[in-house]
Amino acid sequence: xxxxxxxxxxxxxxxxxxxxxxxxxxxxxxxxxxxxxxxxxxxxxxxxxxxxxxxxxxxxxxxxxxxxxxxxxxxxxxxxxxxxxxxxxxxxxxxxxxxxxxxxxxxxxxxxxxxxxxxxxxxxxxxxxxxxxxxxxxxxxxxxxxxxxxxxxxxxxxxxxxxxxxxxxxxxxxxxxxxxxxxxxxxxxxxxxxxxxxxxxxxxxxxxxxxxxxxxxxxxxxxxxxxxxxxxxxxxxxxxxxxxxxxxxxxxxxxxxxxxxxxxxxxxxxxxxxxxxxxxxxxxxxxxxxxxxxxxxxxxxxxxxxxxxxxxxxxxxxxxxxxxxxxxxxxxxxxxxxxxxxxxxx
Numbered sequence: 001x002x003x004x005x006x007x008x009x010x011x012x013x014x015x016x017x018x019x020x021x022x023x024x025x026x027x028x029x030x031x032x033x034x035x036x037x038x039x040x041x042x043x044x045x046x047x048x049x050x051x052x053x054x055x056x057x058x059x060x061x062x063x064x065x066x067x068x069x070x071x072x073x074x075x076x077x078x079x080x081x082x083x084x085x086x087x088x089x090x091x092x093x094x095x096x097x098x099x100x101x102x103x104x105x106x107x108x109x110x111x112x113x114x115x116x117x118x119x120x121x122x123x124x125x126x127x128x129x130x131x132x133x134x135x136x137x138x139x140x141x142x143x144x145x146x147x148x149x150x151x152x153x154x155x156x157x158x159x160x161x162x163x164x165x166x167x168x169x170x171x172x173x174x175x176x177x178x179x180x181x182x183x184x185x186x187x188x189x190x191x192x193x194x195x196x197x198x199x200x201x202x203x204x205x206x207x208x209x210x211x212x213x214x215x216x217x218x219x220x221x222x223x224x225x226x227x228x229x230x231x232x233x234x235x236x237x238x239x240x241x242x243x244x245x246x247x248x249x250x251x252x253x254x255x256x257x258x259x260x261x262x263x264x265x266x267x268x269x270x271x272x273x274x275x276x277x278x279x280x281x282x283x284x285x286x287x288x289x290x291x292x293x294x295x296x297x298x299x300x301x302x303x304x305x306x307x308x309x310x311x312x313x314x315x316x317x318x319x320x321x322x323x324x325x326x327x328x329x330x331x332x333x334x335x336x337x338x339x340x341x342x343x344x345x346x
Contacts, residue, residue, distance in 0.1 A: 001342070004035040004083040006074055008090035009043035009067060012182065012206075013267055014114045016228045018089045020160045020267075021112070024334030025087075028342060035081045043070040067093045074098060078107050085345070090114045091131070092123050099130045108132045110345060112155065116141035117262045118249045124148050133345050139286070140263040153344045156286075157267040158337040159274040159329065163228050166276030166326065167236040176200035177308055179242040180231050181268060183208030183221075185254065186247040192217055193301035199308060204234065228271075235275035240308055240318070243269050243281035243295075265290070273329035278322035280307045290332070294324035 005022050008014035018038075025034045046066040054060050062068065071094050078086050086102055088094050091111035099109050111131045113123060116138040124141075128134050128148035135155040136145055145152035181187070182205050191203075192215060201220045209223040226234070235241060245266055247256040264286045272279040273291070280296045281287055287295050296311075298304035311318040 001029060001085065002033045002035070002081070002083045003029065003085050003087055004037055004074075004078055004081055006037045006071075006086060006088045006094070007039050008114070009039050009070060009093050010090070011040065011225055014090045015040070016267060017112070017114055017157070019228065020158060020334040021087070021089065021338060023160055023162065024158070024336075024338030027335040028338050035077070035083060037074055037077050039070050039074075042073070043067065046070050068095050071095055071098050075101055075105075078102060079105070084108060085110060085132075087112070091127060092119070096127060096130045103130075103132075108345070110135065110341075113137065113141070113145070118246075118257060120144045128152060135341065135344075138262055138264040140261060154264075155337060155341055155344075156264055156332070157270055158332050158334045159267075159270040160228070160334045161274070163232050164235075164271045164274035165232075166274075174200065175239040175312060176202055177240045177242065177312075178202045178204065178234060178238040179244060180204045180226070180234065181244065182206055182246070182251075183210065184246045184248050184251075185211065186256065187244055188215065188217075190244070190301055191242075191304075194305040194308075196220070196305070199312070202238075204231070232271070232275050235272060235277045238277055240311055241268075241272040241277045241279040242304070242308075243272060243279050245282055245284060269295075270329055270332050273322075273325040276322055276326050278311065278318045279325065280304065280311070291325055291328045294321050294328060296321070 003025055005025060007018040022036055043066055046069040050060045050066050075098055085108035087110045089112050092115060102109050109131055110133045112135045114137055116136045117140045120141045124145045125148060128145050131149060134145050134149050134152040136142055136152060137157060139154050142152060142154050177199055188211050202222060203220050204222045204226055206225050208221040249255045249257060262284060265284050269281060280298055283297050283299060296307050298307055
């Protein structure tokens with residue numbers, strides 16, 4: 001089988017999903033049988049151009065929107081590389097007209113929906129039926145997608161052992177606590193209610209500095225996007241990692257999922273453990289499925305603070321749990337995940 005994988009147009013965590021799945025597919029099928037179509041550079045170029053057009057003309061026709069112009073060459077690339085299937089990461093931004101064109105010319109098309117469970121209602125109705133196979137990253141989302149496409153499957157997140165692995169020895173530097181992720185308002189509000197006096201907290205990622213300029217944790221913010229290799233280095237040098245799943249349904253609107261509306265963990269949960277960094281986490285049922293009771297759970301800012309202070313003061317207990325987390329995550333590699341995907345579509 002020969003597969004072309006198409007990236008998400010954004011440089012957030014979906015970028016890491018794309019690079020991980022690319023590595024996993026190449027490990028399963030051989031590098032010569034997996035073609036990469038990286039859409040992000042074309043998307044950024046056309047996004048800048050369409051912003052200019054909108055400012056000048058006040059309107060951009062659908063056929064000239066950035067996602068359409070960036071995606072059109074996928075059809076020709078599939079023919080040129082003579083692939084059997086096209087695998088689209090975050091197809092929410094990909095025109096369904098091009099998916100339908102690929103189908104008409106005999107290509108199989110699969111989609112990995114990375115925004116589950118936050119936007120299931122919209123994307124399951126609008127896109128699921130167009131694909132030969134849909135993959136969702138949260139078990140909670142699966143029944144809804146299967147209503148519109150019975151060939152929908154759960155495919156959890158994973159880690160890349162080439163990037164996410166422990167350091168050679170435990171870091172003996174200054175103790176600090178880190179959180180890597182987008183600074184959604186729900187995260188800023190939650191973490192801002194804890195007392196961090198005497199704790200070196202470091203917050204990495206975009207949007208942390210977009211709230212109130214007087215936010216008490218602004219000195220902790222490193223406001224930049226970082227790639228997965230840099231993130232892994234940060235993990236290996238830290239003392240405690242905070243895993244905190246987002247609540248917002250979208251980036252723009254302050255609408256939140258309900259408690260119980262999500263089951264599965266995000267990619268950071270796997271990556272923290274694979275780097276050997278002890279983590280504590282907010283609640284997701286899948287944490288127990290993967291890690292048993294080795295990941296301490298917090299349900300409030302005060303409980304998060306209490307756990308952080310406890311494990312800073314008890315390094316042996318912390319290191320023992322980090323070892324259990326590392327052992328538990330070992331089966332969840334990108335190669336293993338892509339082997340599961342290929343079994344589903346066989």
